[in-house]
Amino acid sequence: MRPEMKYGLIAGLGMSLWMLAEFLLGLHTTHLDLNTYTNWGTEVILFVILYLFLRQKMSVLQRYWLPVWEGFLYGALTSLVAGLLFCTFLNIYLRFINPDWPFHYLNWHVAKMRTAGQSEDSIRLFAGSFRWSVTPVGLAVNSIGLYTLLGALVSPVLTMWLNWRRKEPFEQR
DSSP: OOHHHHHHHHHHHHHHHHHHHHHHTTTTTTOHHHHHHHTTHHHHHHHHHHHHHHHHHHHHTTOSOOOHHHHHHHHHHHHHHHHHHHHHHHHHIIIIIOTTHHHHHHHHHHHHHHHTTOOHHHHHHHHHHHHHHTSHHHHIIIIIIHHHHHHHHHHHHHHHHHHHHTOOOOOOO
16 A cells, blocks of 8 residues: 555554544534634644655655655655545534534534624625525535645645754765
Protein backbone atom coordinates (compact mmCIF):
# COMPACT_ATOMS: atom_id res chain seq x y z
CA MET A 1 0.00 0.00 0.00
CA ARG A 2 1.29 3.42 -0.92
CA PRO A 3 2.33 5.54 2.06
CA GLU A 4 -0.02 8.34 0.99
CA MET A 5 -2.94 5.94 1.20
CA LYS A 6 -1.76 4.43 4.48
CA TYR A 7 -1.26 7.75 6.25
CA GLY A 8 -4.47 9.14 4.74
CA LEU A 9 -6.41 6.20 6.13
CA ILE A 10 -4.74 6.64 9.52
CA ALA A 11 -5.63 10.35 9.52
CA GLY A 12 -9.23 9.69 8.44
CA LEU A 13 -9.63 6.99 11.07
CA GLY A 14 -8.14 9.25 13.75
CA MET A 15 -10.45 12.11 12.77
CA SER A 16 -13.45 9.78 12.83
CA LEU A 17 -12.51 8.38 16.23
CA TRP A 18 -12.05 11.91 17.55
CA MET A 19 -15.56 12.84 16.45
CA LEU A 20 -16.95 9.65 17.95
CA ALA A 21 -15.18 10.46 21.23
CA GLU A 22 -16.75 13.93 21.17
CA PHE A 23 -20.14 12.29 20.79
CA LEU A 24 -19.51 9.82 23.61
CA LEU A 25 -18.39 12.65 25.91
CA GLY A 26 -21.63 14.49 25.20
CA LEU A 27 -20.07 17.34 23.25
CA HIS A 28 -22.61 16.88 20.44
CA THR A 29 -25.62 16.60 22.71
CA THR A 30 -25.40 18.40 26.05
CA HIS A 31 -22.19 20.46 26.00
CA LEU A 32 -22.49 22.14 22.61
CA ASP A 33 -20.56 25.20 23.78
CA LEU A 34 -17.42 23.10 24.35
CA ASN A 35 -17.78 21.50 20.93
CA THR A 36 -16.78 24.82 19.35
CA TYR A 37 -13.27 24.33 20.71
CA THR A 38 -12.90 20.56 20.50
CA ASN A 39 -13.96 20.63 16.85
CA TRP A 40 -10.42 21.73 15.99
CA GLY A 41 -9.17 18.29 17.03
CA THR A 42 -9.80 16.87 13.57
CA GLU A 43 -7.54 19.48 11.97
CA VAL A 44 -4.83 18.91 14.58
CA ILE A 45 -4.95 15.16 13.93
CA LEU A 46 -4.62 15.75 10.18
CA PHE A 47 -1.64 18.10 10.65
CA VAL A 48 0.17 15.70 13.00
CA ILE A 49 -0.31 12.79 10.61
CA LEU A 50 0.91 14.93 7.69
CA TYR A 51 4.01 15.87 9.69
CA LEU A 52 4.73 12.23 10.50
CA PHE A 53 4.12 11.24 6.89
CA LEU A 54 6.42 13.88 5.41
CA ARG A 55 9.12 13.06 7.96
CA GLN A 56 8.84 9.37 7.05
CA LYS A 57 8.91 10.24 3.35
CA MET A 58 12.19 12.11 3.78
CA SER A 59 13.80 9.24 5.68
CA VAL A 60 12.66 6.58 3.20
CA LEU A 61 13.96 8.60 0.26
CA GLN A 62 17.21 9.14 2.21
CA ARG A 63 17.20 12.83 1.48
CA TYR A 64 18.30 15.78 3.49
CA TRP A 65 15.57 17.84 1.90
CA LEU A 66 12.28 17.36 0.11
CA PRO A 67 11.15 19.77 -2.61
CA VAL A 68 8.23 21.89 -1.48
CA TRP A 69 6.14 21.00 -4.52
CA GLU A 70 6.53 17.29 -3.71
CA GLY A 71 5.45 17.96 -0.13
CA PHE A 72 2.46 19.86 -1.49
CA LEU A 73 1.42 16.95 -3.73
CA TYR A 74 2.03 14.30 -1.06
CA GLY A 75 0.05 16.31 1.49
CA ALA A 76 -2.83 16.99 -0.89
CA LEU A 77 -3.14 13.31 -1.79
CA THR A 78 -2.91 12.15 1.81
CA SER A 79 -5.48 14.75 2.87
CA LEU A 80 -7.78 13.73 0.04
CA VAL A 81 -7.78 10.12 1.28
CA ALA A 82 -8.37 11.32 4.86
CA GLY A 83 -11.20 13.59 3.70
CA LEU A 84 -12.87 10.77 1.77
CA LEU A 85 -12.81 8.48 4.79
CA PHE A 86 -13.98 11.25 7.13
CA CYS A 87 -16.82 12.20 4.75
CA THR A 88 -17.98 8.58 4.72
CA PHE A 89 -17.90 8.51 8.51
CA LEU A 90 -19.81 11.83 8.74
CA ASN A 91 -22.57 10.47 6.51
CA ILE A 92 -22.85 7.36 8.68
CA TYR A 93 -22.70 9.47 11.85
CA LEU A 94 -25.49 11.80 10.76
CA ARG A 95 -27.62 9.00 9.38
CA PHE A 96 -27.34 6.33 12.11
CA ILE A 97 -25.30 7.35 15.17
CA ASN A 98 -26.55 10.87 15.95
CA PRO A 99 -29.20 12.01 13.45
CA ASP A 100 -30.49 14.68 15.87
CA TRP A 101 -27.19 16.55 16.14
CA PRO A 102 -27.89 19.06 13.32
CA PHE A 103 -31.26 19.91 14.84
CA HIS A 104 -29.83 20.42 18.34
CA TYR A 105 -26.83 22.38 17.10
CA LEU A 106 -28.95 24.64 14.90
CA ASN A 107 -31.41 25.40 17.72
CA TRP A 108 -28.55 26.11 20.15
CA HIS A 109 -26.68 28.35 17.70
CA VAL A 110 -29.79 30.27 16.63
CA ALA A 111 -30.69 30.90 20.28
CA LYS A 112 -27.14 32.09 20.89
CA MET A 113 -27.33 34.43 17.88
CA ARG A 114 -30.67 35.84 19.04
CA THR A 115 -29.37 36.57 22.53
CA ALA A 116 -26.40 38.34 20.93
CA GLY A 117 -28.89 40.58 19.12
CA GLN A 118 -28.10 39.58 15.55
CA SER A 119 -30.61 40.32 12.82
CA GLU A 120 -33.11 37.74 11.64
CA ASP A 121 -31.65 37.94 8.12
CA SER A 122 -28.23 36.83 9.36
CA ILE A 123 -29.85 34.08 11.43
CA ARG A 124 -31.81 32.86 8.39
CA LEU A 125 -28.65 32.97 6.29
CA PHE A 126 -26.75 30.93 8.88
CA ALA A 127 -29.59 28.41 9.23
CA GLY A 128 -29.84 27.92 5.46
CA SER A 129 -26.09 27.45 5.03
CA PHE A 130 -25.92 25.09 8.01
CA ARG A 131 -28.82 22.98 6.71
CA TRP A 132 -27.05 22.74 3.35
CA SER A 133 -23.74 21.83 5.02
CA VAL A 134 -25.21 18.68 6.60
CA THR A 135 -26.63 17.34 3.33
CA PRO A 136 -24.54 14.67 1.58
CA VAL A 137 -23.34 17.20 -1.01
CA GLY A 138 -22.53 19.75 1.68
CA LEU A 139 -20.64 17.17 3.71
CA ALA A 140 -18.63 16.17 0.65
CA VAL A 141 -17.76 19.76 -0.22
CA ASN A 142 -16.92 20.67 3.37
CA SER A 143 -15.04 17.56 4.47
CA ILE A 144 -13.33 16.39 1.28
CA GLY A 145 -12.72 19.85 -0.13
CA LEU A 146 -11.79 21.56 3.12
CA TYR A 147 -9.41 18.88 4.38
CA THR A 148 -7.76 18.46 0.99
CA LEU A 149 -7.23 22.21 0.77
CA LEU A 150 -5.97 22.41 4.36
CA GLY A 151 -3.55 19.54 3.82
CA ALA A 152 -2.33 21.05 0.56
CA LEU A 153 -1.70 24.40 2.26
CA VAL A 154 -0.08 23.05 5.42
CA SER A 155 2.14 20.46 3.72
CA PRO A 156 4.53 22.99 2.09
CA VAL A 157 4.96 24.70 5.46
CA LEU A 158 5.66 21.35 7.14
CA THR A 159 8.02 20.43 4.31
CA MET A 160 9.98 23.66 4.74
CA TRP A 161 10.10 23.06 8.50
CA LEU A 162 11.43 19.54 8.00
CA ASN A 163 13.93 20.77 5.42
CA TRP A 164 15.18 23.42 7.82
CA ARG A 165 15.44 20.91 10.68
CA ARG A 166 17.48 18.44 8.61
CA LYS A 167 20.08 20.74 7.15
CA GLU A 168 23.09 19.14 5.52
CA PRO A 169 26.28 19.71 7.44
CA PHE A 170 28.33 22.54 6.00
CA GLU A 171 31.85 21.55 5.01
CA GLN A 172 34.38 24.32 4.88
CA ARG A 173 37.21 23.87 2.36
